[in-house]
Amino acid sequence: MSQVNQDDAKGHVHAIYKMADKDGQFRRKASTFRSYVSPDLNSEFPAEKDRYVLYINWGCPWAHRANLVRSLKGLEDIIELVVMDFILTPEGWVFNGSHGSMEKDPLYGFTKLSQLYFKADPDYEGRYTVPVLWDKKRETIVNNESSEIIRMFYSAFDHLLPDSQREVNKPGGGLFPENLSKEIEDMNEWVYDKVNNGVYKTGFATTQDAYLSNVVPLFESLDRLEKHLEDRGTKYLFGDHITEADIRLYTTLIRFDVAYFTIFRCNYKMIRYDYPRLHKWLRVLYWEDNGETKGAFKKTTHFETYKEGYSKAMRSPIIPYGPAIDIMSL
């Protein structure tokens, strides 16, 4: 079912699809559930096998981050994954058996993600976003902020993993090494605002001014990332090993040429033709299957959902035909 059919009889847009504020700017709201899973078994949310469930859909880049780190860290047998449909309905994300979604929520038989939010907090008033990390024991949402969920996944469950997969034993110091933490945090800040969220602010803008005030900084930031790779000459953003910075940039850039370029009007340049270093970096992450990538980038990438998901999010019944190739070979 397409969202364009879901306006009311007078053609009013349903509240859930109203992304931009009155001034035409899209402002993402802060996440609400902000607890942490901890390796400390006496904590409120101790890291245990079969206790936590990650709710996602294949389209969302924030959910993709969490799913990617779950695979990269080898947590597939420890944290359960529940996939929902990637088409946003007036009632939010739903379970319906389509687009990789389960028929129903496997825990409670729910049909909507909102029901899980209300189970966690009957007075909940925010948006019903993915990803959600659910605790089966306390029957509540631990956290619905992807940047925090991924950090828990880096090391909170390490005592349940083989030695070689633990962060302390990684040659480069792991996904968020102490010696790089400042540089990674600095990059996170502008990449989040101008790139990860910048594509959304560009796509969901409803005035020319709002659009231009986001699309220009987006491409300036891509230029800056290209220059960063050129200056460093490294395989990944911060050296020979994958870090959080690579993970956070990947889920946006893998959607760029395929979806954001056309659907979000981020069409000043394309990654594949205009950013040789970023293009190489992206293909290395996607195609290389070795001890570093663990094949996790390709495995968690679902190109077939991006064009359709973003077209529907923009309330268009048309799914763009191209590009002919989702990602070029290495």
Ligand SMILES: N[C@@H](CCC(=O)N[C@@H](CS)C(=O)NCC(=O)O)C(=O)O
């Ligand atoms: N800050 C959140 C953002 C998550 C988010 O906005 N997810 C989108 C999908 S890409 C969503 O669920 N939107 C539903 C809605 O806003 O109604 C995070 O990074 O986890």
